[in-house]
Amino acid sequence: MISIIVPAYNAEKTVKKAVESAIHQTYKELEIIIVDDGSKDNTRKILEQMAGSDTRIKLIKKDQNEGLSAARNSGMSCASGDYLTFLDADDWIDVEHIEKLLEADKERHSDLIIGGYTHETMNETRTEAIVKREVKVDAKYIDRRKEILKSAVYFDSKKVFAYTCIKLYKTNIINDNNLQFEKCPLIEDFLFNVKYWNYITSLSSSDNTGYHYVKATSEALTQRFLPNYFELINVRLDAMRSLLQQNNLYVGNVRTMVANVHIKHCIAAMVRNNAEAAGFSIKEIYRENKRILKHENSVEAAKYAKGSTIQERVCNLIFKTKCASLNSFFAYIVCKMQNSKGAVFDKLK
Structure with missing residues (x-):
């Protein structure tokens, strides 16, 4: 039996397609747990109709919106x-x-059990895919503890570690260790996975990319500005580093891969500083970016990073100059690309 948990909040335009894709799975031994997190639109009405047509659907109705983490915790319970x-x-x-x-x-x-996903950048009305990009990992089986821990860094470098939607988790491991999602925007999935990684002794990975992660061009990251984004990516780094250090694995190529990932997130923080929602002047952007470059985690990442892809090499080269002006200019260009109507940034990725 597989439990599929679907948190929903004000999702009247998309939730039917999501739930139907679960209902029509070729694997039938499912329960579909949908958590309506206090929606104010027609989401609940749509879900009630769907629940009446399939006995595998369990609908949890919340009167107030409690957030993604709480909704997932309710579903897991x-x-x-x-x-x-x-x-x-x-x-x-x-x-x-x-x-x-x-x-x-x-x-x-x-x-x-972990897979990849298909990243789809849609037009603003979500009717047409402008860019489709597969994010996949190698199929493998690991049952050695140290290799499992090292794999966390491998999967993170492949941009799949931080997602929970592309993984199958043992329910008893979650229950026995009282694992829950923290109320921590943006990195709640990442922190949950770090905790779960502490308890696993075997994993299988698949090159399947059947999960479709959908983003409209109007949903560029910089438009969802978070004032504490840089602080969050440092929490993220601290969690991964702690997991590895506790097992004497934060050395060599493992440390290098962690540094590569952190530099990309630091640059993403500088990109977000250019968002209209940030409201920063040019001087303020420069000051914030200089603060990022001087942070002890940034200094450590610059010391150990060694890119293995063109993207990593470019990011590392610019970041390692420690020049706030150069990094600010680079971040500005990336920001413009991210917010372009033609999804230029996603096409380059």
């Missing part, structure tokens, strides 16, 4: 599947998504 996973209300999954993830495990009953 009543999950009865051997494994559980998540599906965001504005995404969808291929009909064979669950089946392919289980096939990759080959009945080993791994503590974690």
